Amino acid sequence: MSEGCIRLVNLQKRFGAQEVLRGVNLDVPIGKITVVIGRSGTGKSVLLKILMGLMRADEGQILIGGANITRFGDRELLKVRNRFGMVFQHSALFDSMSVFENVAFPLREHERLRERELAARVNAALASVGLVEHGHKDVHQLSGGMRKRAAVARALVRKPEFLLYDEPTTGLDPIMTAHVDELIRSTQDSTPGLTSLVISHDMAATLRIADKVAMLHEGAVIFEGTAEDLQNTDHAAVRQFVEGRLDGPIHL
Amino acid sequence: MNPISAVGAWVLGAVEEFGQYTVFTARALWGIVRPPYRLRNLFRQMEFVGNQSLSIVLITGAFTGMVFAVQTDFAFGRFGARGLIGSTVVLALTRELGPVLTSLMVNGRVGSAMAAEIGTMRVTEQIDALESMAVDPVQYLASPRIGASILMLPILCAAFDLVGALGVSYVATQVLGVNPGPYYARMEWFVDPDDIWGGMLKSSVFGFIIASVGCYRGFTASGGAEGVGRATTRAVVASGVAVLVVDYFITVILAPMSVNRA
Numbered sequence A: 001m002s003e004g005c006i007r008l009v010n011l012q013k014r015f016g017a018q019e020v021l022r023g024v025n026l027d028v029p030i031g032k033i034t035v036v037i038g039r040s041g042t043g044k045s046v047l048l049k050i051l052m053g054l055m056r057a058d059e060g061q062i063l064i065g066g067a068n069i070t071r072f073g074d075r076e077l078l079k080v081r082n083r084f085g086m087v088f089q090h091s092a093l094f095d096s097m098s099v100f101e102n103v104a105f106p107l108r109e110h111e112r113l114r115e116r117e118l119a120a121r122v123n124a125a126l127a128s129v130g131l132v133e134h135g136h137k138d139v140h141q142l143s144g145g146m147r148k149r150a151a152v153a154r155a156l157v158r159k160p161e162f163l164l165y166d167e168p169t170t171g172l173d174p175i176m177t178a179h180v181d182e183l184i185r186s187t188q189d190s191t192p193g194l195t196s197l198v199i200s201h202d203m204a205a206t207l208r209i210a211d212k213v214a215m216l217h218e219g220a221v222i223f224e225g226t227a228e229d230l231q232n233t234d235h236a237a238v239r240q241f242v243e244g245r246l247d248g249p250i251h252l
Numbered sequence B: 001m002n003p004i005s006a007v008g009a010w011v012l013g014a015v016e017e018f019g020q021y022t023v024f025t026a027r028a029l030w031g032i033v034r035p036p037y038r039l040r041n042l043f044r045q046m047e048f049v050g051n052q053s054l055s056i057v058l059i060t061g062a063f064t065g066m067v068f069a070v071q072t073d074f075a076f077g078r079f080g081a082r083g084l085i086g087s088t089v090v091l092a093l094t095r096e097l098g099p100v101l102t103s104l105m106v107n108g109r110v111g112s113a114m115a116a117e118i119g120t121m122r123v124t125e126q127i128d129a130l131e132s133m134a135v136d137p138v139q140y141l142a143s144p145r146i147g148a149s150i151l152m153l154p155i156l157c158a159a160f161d162l163v164g165a166l167g168v169s170y171v172a173t174q175v176l177g178v179n180p181g182p183y184y185a186r187m188e189w190f191v192d193p194d195d196i197w198g199g200m201l202k203s204s205v206f207g208f209i210i211a212s213v214g215c216y217r218g219f220t221a222s223g224g225a226e227g228v229g230r231a232t233t234r235a236v237v238a239s240g241v242a243v244l245v246v247d248y249f250i251t252v253i254l255a256p257m258s259v260n261r262a
């Protein structure tokens, strides 16, 4: 048993008649960036939510440091979540608060800080995503891409051990995409022990930032390897996805 | 499906739903008493429930008192008991109309807003976001709303009673020409502080019902804007009915206590 991984073992999840996850096995190495790719609707977001304990799996285990968190009660889960930060696919910012207050929220909840110290941390997080001068704005005054960046800042601000990003760059312009990719990479490199799990559709970014890539297809992981392995694979479905071709084993 | 199993399925569904509501409410109440205490959230909700409902409660209270003065005069005038208008209406106001009408007005405004606000947070994953930040969303969202409603409804009810009593007295003595001397003497004789306390206690229970049902419906909303709309409607209807049903039972339980004192 490797201690250096979050292990997902045979995770299964169905919604009514629809089997979304049919036995996902995946090792997410500690201290690295793992990128999960896969077609829209294959259950990538569901996988992240199960990992955060926001949804319960029907079957299977999630092992963190040897403990199976799928068995945890509410109180233990709360403790585990303290070690996680998550960027939701649709940002999920609190629309009753300003951008600044959104980013300050996890700090106010969990850390006793002086107002000045708090402002410094929040502004540093906002600066890392280029939003310092937008802190006073309400969430509904932001563009979609700005929301996404604010969500990244909110996830980063407490410096968690595990960062989960659900399509952090979808909907951003190319320069901002490169910037957020760079942010994910530099956060990773400057934080020893940080584990990042990124869901992405962006192949170029995947190749740029990933230490490990896994592809989810029809409810299971059909490919695991390095970015280099991904480029050289002869797995037909993976190749088709990576190259974005219409002809191949995957049909619409 | 045959009718019997349809009824059976409906009953089972209702029982299960009530069970889930009970668990949710217990969690929210426990969230009020255990740390962390988010007083700012509580005050904000108290302001929302109390302050912002005050004007509609005052207007409803004044006009309810006034119209009941006219109607009671119509009945009591027939057997020359007009001096009792004040005490009768004020008893009805403090014991019954105050708590129930205040709650129904607040339900329309506050219960619906709670269901809509929390429901929107549910369908836009803001509740998941709270949870992902290791914050108990029931304690964060439902506890202050329920606590604020339990505290503020009695105050609104007392305000309703007060303006209602002023409304009756004005109409009785100034419009209908009842002699003020006996009017106020009888009122003092008939109306006991326990009537007022009992009414306020009832309204506190109603506040609890309105807020807990509104929050529960919000938390269980699903399916976009339409789902939020559905949750809101169901919250208001269910709370309104529950207030009237529970009112009957509380009244039956409280009644013997007030009979004893007479």
Ligand SMILES: Nc1ncnc2c1ncn2[C@@H]1O[C@H](COP(=O)(O)OP(=O)(O)OP(=O)(O)O)[C@@H](O)[C@H]1O
Binding pocket: A015, A020, A038, A039, A040, A041, A042, A043, A044, A045, A046, A047, A089
């Ligand atoms: N709460 C839910 N109830 C019912 N079905 C759901 C629910 N959440 C997700 N699904 C279904 O599970 C499947 C996977 O959804 P998911 O959001 O995980 O896709 P995804 O891989 O993240 O896609 P995308 O790349 O488009 O974000 C979809 O078919 C979706 O309809």
Ligand SMILES: [Mg+2]
Binding pocket: A044, A045, A046, A089, A166
């Ligand atoms: Mg998704």
